[in-house]
Amino acid sequence: MLNVDVAVVFAVDFSSSIDPRTADLQREGHAAALTSPEIIGAISDNYLGCIGVAYFEWSSVGHARTVLPWTRICGLEDAKAAAAVIRTSGDTGYIRRGRGGTSVSAAIDVGSLLLDRFPGNAMRKVIDISSNGENNDGLPVQPSRQNAIDKGYTINAIAIPPDEEDPKQPLATYFARSVIGGSQAFAISLTGPRDYAAALRRKLVIEIGMNVITYKQGVTRDWNTGG
Incomplete structure (x- = not known):
């Protein structure tokens, strides 16, 4: 059983x-972030000192694949192992035929299902969405977004x-207006x-770090099992 802070x-x-x-930016960016001193420090400062991470890739409806199944990260060695899977198994962007459109709604649905499980x-x-486009395939984002928030x-x-x-x-404005949601949600805008x-x-x-603040303030929070 994976008991974690986040x-x-x-x-x-x-x-x-x-x-x-762009594929390299995403794959290497996630791998590098997980093993960075800032992230390892944030993990260790938390209540349990562990986070759970899963990584999947998505495009149009019905096109999703899990690269990293649920993995518990409690320190640098755990993070390095997870990063190695992302680096070796993540998309390289060289085979793009048949990938289809950009279904942000489907991405939220798959992410929500993974959290359910x-x-x-x-x-x-x-759910952390990383994308270079707006929803242009499948259902509208709003129902999927609301389902996850609920x-x-x-x-x-x-x-x-x-x-x-x-x-x-x-694009960041679109994400802020139409995609993000839930407690303390935010969208990151890049300068380049x-x-x-x-x-x-x-x-x-x-x-x-949001959990660290809660922990250090001595606020009691209920465990969110997601259903």
Whole structure:
């Protein structure tokens, strides 16, 4: 049984718009973030000193694959093992045919299902969406978003700006308005592609650190088993 402070599902876009450069940003960014001193420190400062992590890739409806099943990370060695799986098994972006569109709604549904099936207890449960596009396949986002929120899950997002992004309609604004939700939800906006890994570290520190604040303030919280 995986008792952890936070259970985080990394929902990573591997639709046909994800080229090798963007795929590398996501794969290496997540692997590097998990093993960074900031994240290891945030994990160890928490109440139990462990987090649960799963990593899956998604595109259109019905196209999703689990890269890293639920894994308990309680220190650097655990993090290195999880990062190695992501690096070796994550999408490279070289085979893009048949990937289809971008179904953010399906990504939330799959992430929510993984949290439903988390094999243990977690004080918080989070779906982390990483994508370079808006929902353009499958059902609208709102019902999936609301379903996850109703279960007590938080949806956060990190936007990868497309090369020709409309400055009047940035992707991060779409995520903030239409995708994120739940307790203390937020979207991360990048200043450029090179900012992805640093932004991901900042996001994870915030997600993990929210429990630290609660713990240090002596506030009692119910375990969220997700159903």
